[in-house]
Every structure is written in C-alpha cells, then in structure tokens.
Amino acid sequence: MNIIFILIVSLFFTGLVNRTKSIFSGRKGPGILQPIKDIVRLLKKGSVYSSASSFIFQIAPAVYFSTVFIAALFIPFGENPGLISFQFDFVLFAYLLALGKFFNVISALDTGSSFEGMGASREVLYSMLAEPAFFITIGSLGLLSGYSSFSRIFSSIHYSASGSPVIAYSLGILASIVFLFLGLIENSRVPVDDPKTHLELTMIHEVMILDNSGFDLGLILYTGILKFALYGALIANLFFLNTAYIIINVLIFFSFQILFALTVGLVESLMARFRMNQNPQVILMLSSVSLLIFLGVMIITGKI
Amino acid sequence: MKNKIYELVLISFTLAIAIATSIIAVFALNGPMFEVILPGNQIFGQIPLRIDALSAWMILIINFTFVTGVLYGTGYLRHYHDKPKNIRIHQLLFVILHISMILVCSVQNFIAFLIVWEIMAGSAFLLIIFESWNKSTVKAGLNYFIQSHVGILFIMISFIWVIVQTGSMDFNAIRTFSEHVPNPVSITLFFLLFIGFGFKAGFVPFHTWLPYAHPAAPAHISGMMSGVIIKLGIFGILRMLLLIKSSYLVIGEIILFVSIISGLYGVILAIVQHNLKKLLAYHSIENIGIIGIGIGIGSIGLGLHNDFLAIAGFAGGLLHMLNHSLFKSLLFYSAGSVYQQTGTLDVEKLGGLIKKMPHTAGLFLIAALAICGLPPLNGFISEFLIFSGLFAGLKSDSFSFSLFILTAIAALVTIGGLAIICFTKAFGVVFLGTERERFHTEPKEVPFLMLFPKYMVAFMIVSIGIFPQFFLWLLKNPVSLFVPNILNNSNGYFINQVAILSKIGMIGILILSLIFIVYGIKKYFEKTKVVTVSSTWGCGYVVPNPKMQYTASSFVKTYSNLIEPILSMHKSDVVLDQVFPGQKEYSSHNYDKLEFYLIDKNLKWLRKILLKLNFLQNGHIHFYILYGLFFIMLMILVSYGEYLWELLMNFLRLF
Numbered sequence: 001m002n003i004i005f006i007l008i009v010s011l012f013f014t015g016l017v018n019r020t021k022s023i024f025s026g027r028k029g030p031g032i033l034q035p036i037k038d039i040v041r042l043l044k045k046g047s048v049y050s051s052a053s054s055f056i057f058q059i060a061p062a063v064y065f066s067t068v069f070i071a072a073l074f075i076p077f078g079e080n081p082g083l084i085s086f087q088f089d090f091v092l093f094a095y096l097l098a099l100g101k102f103f104n105v106i107s108a109l110d111t112g113s114s115f116e117g118m119g120a121s122r123e124v125l126y127s128m129l130a131e132p133a134f135f136i137t138i139g140s141l142g143l144l145s146g147y148s149s150f151s152r153i154f155s156s157i158h159y160s161a162s163g164s165p166v167i168a169y170s171l172g173i174l175a176s177i178v179f180l181f182l183g184l185i186e187n188s189r190v191p192v193d194d195p196k197t198h199l200e201l202t203m204i205h206e207v208m209i210l211d212n213s214g215f216d217l218g219l220i221l222y223t224g225i226l227k228f229a230l231y232g233a234l235i236a237n238l239f240f241l242n243t244a245y246i247i248i249n250v251l252i253f254f255s256f257q258i259l260f261a262l263t264v265g266l267v268e269s270l271m272a273r274f275r276m277n278q279n280p281q282v283i284l285m286l287s288s289v290s291l292l293i294f295l296g297v298m299i300i301t302g303k304i
Numbered sequence: 305m306k307n308k309i310y311e312l313v314l315i316s317f318t319l320a321i322a323i324a325t326s327i328i329a330v331f332a333l334n335g336p337m338f339e340v341i342l343p344g345n346q347i348f349g350q351i352p353l354r355i356d357a358l359s360a361w362m363i364l365i366i367n368f369t370f371v372t373g374v375l376y377g378t379g380y381l382r383h384y385h386d387k388p389k390n391i392r393i394h395q396l397l398f399v400i401l402h403i404s405m406i407l408v409c410s411v412q413n414f415i416a417f418l419i420v421w422e423i424m425a426g427s428a429f430l431l432i433i434f435e436s437w438n439k440s441t442v443k444a445g446l447n448y449f450i451q452s453h454v455g456i457l458f459i460m461i462s463f464i465w466v467i468v469q470t471g472s473m474d475f476n477a478i479r480t481f482s483e484h485v486p487n488p489v490s491i492t493l494f495f496l497l498f499i500g501f502g503f504k505a506g507f508v509p510f511h512t513w514l515p516y517a518h519p520a521a522p523a524h525i526s527g528m529m530s531g532v533i534i535k536l537g538i539f540g541i542l543r544m545l546l547l548i549k550s551s552y553l554v555i556g557e558i559i560l561f562v563s564i565i566s567g568l569y570g571v572i573l574a575i576v577q578h579n580l581k582k583l584l585a586y587h588s589i590e591n592i593g594i595i596g597i598g599i600g601i602g603s604i605g606l607g608l609h610n611d612f613l614a615i616a617g618f619a620g621g622l623l624h625m626l627n628h629s630l631f632k633s634l635l636f637y638s639a640g641s642v643y644q645q646t647g648t649l650d651v652e653k654l655g656g657l658i659k660k661m662p663h664t665a666g667l668f669l670i671a672a673l674a675i676c677g678l679p680p681l682n683g684f685i686s687e688f689l690i691f692s693g694l695f696a697g698l699k700s701d702s703f704s705f706s707l708f709i710l711t712a713i714a715a716l717v718t719i720g721g722l723a724i725i726c727f728t729k730a731f732g733v734v735f736l737g738t739e740r741e742r743f744h745t746e747p748k749e750v751p752f753l754m755l756f757p758k759y760m761v762a763f764m765i766v767s768i769g770i771f772p773q774f775f776l777w778l779l780k781n782p783v784s785l786f787v788p789n790i791l792n793n794s795n796g797y798f799i800n801q802v803a804i805l806s807k808i809g810m811i812g813i814l815i816l817s818l819i820f821i822v823y824g825i826k827k828y829f830e831k832t833k834v835v836t837v838s839s840t841w842g843c844g845y846v847v848p849n850p851k852m853q854y855t856a857s858s859f860v861k862t863y864s865n866l867i868e869p870i871l872s873m874h875k876s877d878v879v880l881d882q883v884f885p886g887q888k889e890y891s892s893h894n895y896d897k898l899e900f901y902l903i904d905k906n907l908k909w910l911r912k913i914l915l916k917l918n919f920l921q922n923g924h925i926h927f928y929i930l931y932g933l934f935f936i937m938l939m940i941l942v943s944y945g946e947y948l949w950e951l952l953m954n955f956l957r958l959f
Contacts, residue, residue: 046833050840052738054658056669062822070815084811086804088692092679092811095720099678099815102724106669109732109854112656113840117732117854124728125863128721132714139713143698143706200843210841214833215826280866287714294710303703 020265042218060107081151119207183231357781377524455503505537523640553607560600567593616693680812
C-alpha cells in the first residue's frame with residue numbers, strides 16, 4: 001500500500017519543490033506536475049549514445065531505477081509492514097541504494113568524459129560519507145524499540161510510553177533531520193550540490209548524467225524523485241500515530257511529504273551551496289547528529 | 305606436445321587430489337569427524353589426522369580454488385612457453401602446495417603441523433618467485449618468506465610452551481592446558497598464536513608482506529594466495545579458538561578491535577593504489593578484517609552466552625571465507641588476463657578494455673560488485689550475517705560495550721562505502737572509457753582455457769547470492785562446533801537466519817528480473833525512435849583526446865586529500881618561477897605509514913647492530929667449523945652446569 005502512496009507523492013514532489021522556489025524568487029513558476037510531464041516527454045524520445053560508452057551505460061539507468069523501486073517496497077506504513085520485511089531488512093535497503101549508486105558511477109565513467117568522471121568521484125565519496133549516519137540512526141532506533149526490522153522499529157516507537165518524552169521527541173526530530181539530509185545528499189540538492197548550477201565544474205549529480213538522453217534520462221530523473229519520496233516516507237514513519245483510523249496516518253504521511261518538499265524548496269531558496277571542499281565536513285556532521293541519537297537512546301534505556 | 309602432456313598430468317593430479325579429499329570433506333561436513341591416527345615415532349608421538357566440519361569447510365574451499373587455479377594457471381603459463389624448466393618446477397610445487405595445505409587442515413600433532421606448515425610456506429614462496437629473473441619479484445618473495453617465518457616463530461613458541469607444560473604432542477593438549485591455567489595465561493597463549501597466524505592472515509600490523517607478494521606472483525598464484533593461503537591463518541585462529549578454553553569475551557573484543565583496524569586500514573590504502581594487483585592485495589587485508597569482525601562477534605557471543613551473536617558472527621565469518629576466496633581469485637585472474645594482454649598493471653595506462661575483452665570485463669564487474677558487498681551477490685550475504693550479529697550485539701547492558709559495537713557497525717559500513725569507491729575506480733578506469741595508451745599488440749580476449757575457470761567462479765558467486773540458504777545450511781556443522789546444538793536449540797536462531805536468507809535470495813531474483821523488464825521496456829521504446837551514436841559531450845570542445853579523461857588519481861583526489869594524515873604521501877613540489885615557466889614535472893606516490901614505522905625504522909637499527917657482528921661472517925670455512933665447535937662446547941657446558949647445580953642443590957639439602 002505504501003508503495004502506491006510513494007508513487008503518488010513522486011508525481012508532485014519535485015514540482016512542489018520548484019514551485020516553492022519560484023514563489024520565493026517572485027516568479028509564478030511552472031505547474032506542480034511539470035517535472036513529471038517533462039519526464040514523460042523524455043521517455044518518448046529517441047536517444048544519443050556516446051561512441052565511447054558500452055553496455056554498462058545502457059543498463060545502468062535500469063539498474064538504478066530497479067534498485068530504488070525495490071528499496072521503496074521495504075518502507076512500512078505505520079503498523080503495516082512494507083511488501084518486503086524481515087529482520088535487519090534495513091541493511092539490504094541501504095545496500096540496494098548503494099548498488100544503484102555503483103552503476104550510476106560506472107556509467108558516468110563509461111563515457112570517458114572528464115566532467116562526468118569528476119561528478120562520479122564526488123558523488124561516490126559523499127554518499128560513502130553519508131552511509132554511517134543512516135546505519136547509526138536506524139541501529140539506535142532499533143535499540144530504542146527493541147526490534148530489528150523497519151516495520152517493527154517504526155511501529156513500536158511510542159514516544160509517550162517511554163520514560164522521558166522530551167528526549168524521545170527530540171530524538172524523532174533529530175532522526176528526521178538525519179533523513180532529511182540524507183535525502184538531500186542522495187539526491188544531490190543544496191546545500192551539498194545545486195541542480196540548477198550551469199557550470200559543469202561545480203556540479204555533482206547533474207554532471208554525471210550529461211550524456212544520458214531520452215528514455216535513460218527520464219528514468220534517472222524519475223528515480224531521483226522516487227528517492228526523495230522514499231526518504232520523505234521514512235520521515236513520515238517517525239511521526240505516525242497509533243490510531244485505529246488509517247486515514248489520519250494517510251493525512252500525516254502526505255502532510256509530511258509536502259512539508260519535506262517545502263523544506264527542500266526553502267533550503268534551496270535561502271541557502272547557497274557549500275564550497276566543494278567543505279562538503280565532507282557537512283556530511284560527517286550528519287554522523288555526529290546520529291551519534292546524538294544514539295546517546296539519547298542510551299539515556300532513555302537507562303544505560304548512562 | 306611434451307608441454308601439453310605435463311599440463312594434462314598436472315590438471316589430472318590436482319583434480320584427483322581435489323576429488324579424493326573433497327569426498328572425505330563432504331562426509332565430514334555433514335556427519336561425524338573423520339579421524340585417523342598414524343603411529344608416528346619417538347619424536348613425533350602419535351600423529352592424529354582429524355577432519356572435522358571446520359577442516360572440511362576449509363578443504364572444500366581449498367579444493368575449489370585449486371581446481372580453478374590449475375585451469376587458469378595452465379592457460380596463464382602458456383605465455384611463458386620459452387621457459388619450460390621454470391614451468392615444470394612450478395607445476396611440481398603446485399601439487400606440493402595443494403597437498404601440504406590439505407594436511408595443514410587435518411594434521412593435529414604439533415611437530416607434524418609445523419612441518420607441513422613450513423612446506424606450505426616454502427612452496428608458496430617458490431611459487432611466488434616464478435618470475436625469478438626479475439629482481440623485484442625475488443625481493444618481494446623474500447619479504448613474504450621472512451615475515452612468514454616470524455609468524456612461525458610465534459606459533460612455535462606457543463606450541464613449545466604447551467608441549468613443555470603437558471608433555472603431549474596432540475592438539476588436544478592445548479585444551480587440557482588452557483582448562484587448568486588461569487584466564488590471563490590462556491589469553492596470553494591465544495595471543496601468541498593469534499600473532500603467529502595473524503602474520504599469515506595479514507591482520508594489520510602484520511600485513512606488510514601482502515602488497516609486495518601479490519603483485520609479484522603470477523596471477524593464479526596471487527589468486528590462490530589471497531583466496532586460500534591467507535585463509536589458513538584464519539583457519540589457524542579458528543582452530544585455536546575451538547581448542548582454547550578461556551575468556552571468550554576478552555579474546556573476541558581484541559579480535560574485533562584488530563579486525564576493525566585491519567578492515568579500515570586495508571581499504572583506505574587500497575583506494576590510492578595504482579597497481580591493480582597491489583590494490584587487490586590491500587583489499588585482501590580489508591576482507592580479512594571483515595572475516596575477523598565476524599569471528600570477533602562470534603566469540604563475544606560465546607563469551608556472553610548469546611547464541612544469536614555467536615551464530616551470526618561465526619556463520620558470517622566462515623561464509624565470508626568462502627566468498628572472499630571466490631571473488632578475490634576471480635579478480636586476480638581477471639587482473640592477470642589484463643596484464644597478459646597489455647603488459648602493464650598500472651591503471652593509469654589502461655582504459656576502455658571492455659570493448660576488447662568483454663568477457664574479462666564482465667567477470668571483473670561481477671567480482672567487483674561481490675567484493676563491495678552489493679546484493680544480489682555473495683559478498684552481501686556474509687556481510688548481512690555479520691551486520692545482523694553486530695546489530696544484535698548493540699543490545700547489551702553496558703554503555704561502553706554498545707559504543708564499541710556501534711564503532712564496529714560504523715566501521716563495517718565505511719569499509720563497504722570505501723570499497724565502492726575503490727572498485728568504481730578500478731573497474732571504471734581499467735575497463736571503461738577510451739584507451740589511454742596504445743600498446744604494441746592490440747589487447748584481445750583471453751583463450752577459453754583462461755575464461756572457463758573464471759566462469760566457474762562467477763557461477764558460484766551468483767549462486768551463493770541467489771540461493772544463500774543452501775550455503776548457510778552447509779555451515780550448520782562448522783558453526784555448531786562453536787555453538788553446540790544450533791539445530792535443536794529452542795530459540796531456533798539458525799533456522800530463522802536460513803529463512804531470512806532465502807528471502808534475500810528471492811529479492812535478488814526480483815531485482816534481476818526487474819532490471820531485465822525495465823531494460824526490455826527501454827529497448828521496446830527505442831525500437832521506433834531515432835538512436836544515434838555520437839562522441840561524448842565535451843562541453844563545447846570538439847577535439848577530445850583520451851588523455852582528457854578523468855584518471856584514477858583524479859578520481860580519488862578529493863578522497864586522498866581528506867585522508868592525507870593517515871597516508872604518507874610523497875609529493876614533488878613544482879615551483880613556477882618565471883612568467884613563462886618551462887617544462888615542469890610533478891610526481892606523487894604514497895607509502896604505507898605503518899610499514900615505515902614498524903618495519904623500515906626498526907630494520908634500520910637492527911641492521912646497525914647486526915653490522916657490528918659482521919666480522920663473524922668472514923667467509924673462511926675453518927672459522928665456521930670453530931663456531932660449530934664453540935656451540936657444541938657450550939651445550940656440553942650447559943648440561944654439565946646443570947648437573948653441577950643439581951649436585952650443589954642435593955648437597956645443600958643435606959643440611
């Protein structure tokens with residue numbers, strides 16, 4: 001069920017981000033469904049392939065999409081587990097995203113372009129640096145709830161039930177900050193990367209896909225949005241209420257996704273991108289936030 | 305013709321040994337221990353040959369790697385057809401190595417074990433220096449040989465300790481000895497053994513021989529060294545862990561600590577290597593670290609009496625032993641094929657090989673994905689087991705222990721991430737893009753004899769990834785050596801893990817089919833559309849040149865800036881002194897910092913001391929005879945002194 005919601009969100013997510021940005025810069029901006037329309041248009045187009053590229057370049061977008069799509073099947077919806085759920089499923093979740101990243105990077109190297117190599121080098125480093133934060137956060141939440149799969153972890157985080165609700169709620173907020181940042185890094189948005197920059201030297205993700213066109217480009221763009229919706233769903237899962245009316249949780253889900261999109265739009269309107277050599281520090285900061293979550297969990301469970 | 309016969313003899317010999325020992329091993333893996341006691345003699349005592357489930361698992365790994373190795377090696381050595389004598393010796397040593405390795409797994413008598421261990425180390429040394437006409441190869445081989453003997457020294461000391469204390473030559477003496485001594489003593493004994501076997505396994509800081517020996521050896525030997533020889537070190541540690549009764553918690557924590565360091569250090573240095581085989585050698589250190597993390601978690605589980613931890617840790621570690629032997633040998637074989645076709649291992653000179661050697665490239669990609677621990681291949685399965693052990697270990701009562709485990713989780717994740725950087729670099733630069741340098745002979749795909757064994761390995765890699773539950777099931781007996789009764793246990797952790805793995809296998813199939821479906825849809829869409837092939841987008845620049853591609857150094861530049869404090873980088877500075885500077889040169893290379901501080905520096909003062917004793921080595925035979933005489937006299941004096949001492953003691957006792 002959740003996969004349907006994620007797919008619905010993915011239809012308007014980037015549109016919402018763009019709309020926020022346009023309103024902040026005083027423009028009217030395109031419609032909310034414009035990015036999806038663009039993608040559909042791309043899917044219908046023919047392609048240009050680089051003469052340097054090989055089979056890898058052709059299959060990489062399909063791998064990228066498939067891994068993210070299957071990763072989306074892991075996300076639970078409140079009490080209901082995702083389509084795929086087992087003990088420690090979040091390990092597979094993270095490694096699936098890494099598989100997609102791997103193919104993305106080697107397909108950029110496949111073109112033999114200096115720009116794309118540069119983007120690939122940055123992207124692979126940044127996502128490596130971000131990885132520990134995800135594991136520490138999920139591990140800590142698992143410790144808090146005493147369970148070890150996505151659905152059980154999320155469904156059993158009853159904040160008020162534990163001894164110190166203030167710390168517990170702040171943990172939820174910290175965790176959503178971690179997921180928010182992970183979403184931004186994984187999708188190469190401001191403050192780590194700026195998708196609207198027009199110099200290849202300053203791009204990360206955009207420069208990797210310079211040579212993709214037509215169906216492949218559409219697939220890659222759509223996968224990016226899907227990834228956003230996926231992280232948004234993770235955040236929403238932190239705040240679901242333990243209620244019998246599923247409609248309330250559906251509302252919570254969509255409002256958090258919209259809030260997430262608005263935040264991304266706000267960040268992009270109000271902030272400039274960090275300098276490239278500061279990015280590692282910013283990303284490592286995320287790991288320290290996740291360590292804070294761990295310490296908080298330790299306090300709640302009474303170990304320190 | 306004559307060469308062909310020798311090749312056939314070698315292959316059939318290896319196959320015969322492999323099949324014969326595998327049959328015993330398969331029985332031992334599924335049933336009771338196989339035990340033969342050879343009579344031995346006065347010095348040795350009885351020589352028990354025991355093949356339990358652990359030995360059986362190791363023997364099966366060894367046999368598979370040797371079968372692929374002999375097939376690939378036969379093809380590889382044809383390149384050196386002008387040196388038939390070297391090849392002949394090489395083939396003979398290959399069989400000796402095979403037999404000695406199987407004996408290492410089964411002999412359980414201290415002296416006999418040391419002898420077969422020595423034969424194994426020695427024959428491996430001679431196999432490494434196949435290209436003995438290269439001075440650097442011999443030097444690398446000697447480096448291995450010496451360090452291997454330092455390791456043997458530690459093993460010998462601890463064996464002698466046990467022999468003196470118990471008077472028995474049987475391995476079981478370790479158990480009886482450790483049961484009767486306090487914990488600190490048995491832990492010390494374990495760590496002497498750990499250092500000894502750690503030299504073979506390549507744990508940091510005993511790793512410095514690996515990055516030299518692997519590039520120097522012929523590709524099939526590198527594959528086997530990395531695949532199975534260093535695993536014997538792990539096997540030794542596991543064997544000792546089974547025998548020593550001690551505080552498993554302390555042992556486990558120290559193994560875990562050393563392994564985290566090894567894993568991180570190995571991969572951190574692997575990324576900045578530009579020699580393909582050296583890069584792979586550092587990755588062996590990393591993977592030994594991952595196996596060690598599994599074993600460490602396993603023994604912590606034993607110490608805490610937490611069955612889940614123990615099962616996940618040992619199963620993950622043992623499975624990773626198999627997995628690493630598969631993908632690492634495949635990587636080395638592929639690197640060897642690249643070396644044979646291009647004559648270089650310098651990644652900066654290679655590029656675009658996927659078009660010339662599509663099979664090799666595809667196989668390298670499979671192995672690279674597997675070593676990064678990406679689903680749906682085998683590396684993920686063992687890392688998943690280790691991860692589940694670690695996450696379960698987080699739930700402890702003490703904060704410091706949880707923090708330690710958290711560090712291990714973060715380390716394992718970072719290792720995985722860094723491995724991805726490393727293999728996107730290695731695969732991307734060597735096989736993708738356009739070629740960076742022209743070679744005298746155009747590289748082409750290697751012959752079938754070299755491809756077939758690689759496909760065998762790749763088949764295993766994929767089948768472990770897709771049907772992991774069967775392989776975990778095979779591990780039920782080896783794991784139950786550590787954790788008794790895992791099948792009949794009421795908690796059912798093992799059965800549960802098997803069920804989870806079968807789910808992961810299903811997801812693997814799901815991913816593969818989804819990729820094919822999406823790819824098919826794309827092809828269908830493109831059928832009616834215009835598809836053109838054009839040059840890579842050059843940002844407006846119209847005369848691109850292969851030299852403009854991103855190089856391996858630039859790919860890891862951001863990373864190497866970040867970790868520069870850990871590396872020891874040597875850079876030559878370029879000073880631009882004029883308005884129109886002339887031709888300038890810049891070079892940078894990195895060196896293993898630990899090697900510098902632990903080996904090179906110490907060697908320097910050791911040399912200084914030993915040079916003082918140089919006068920002893922004067923080349924006159926009569927002097928050497930005199931030394932011998934001195935030694936004999938010393939021995940007589942010592943025993944005489946002992947006798948006198950006893951007399952004195954007896955005399956004193958009279959009063």
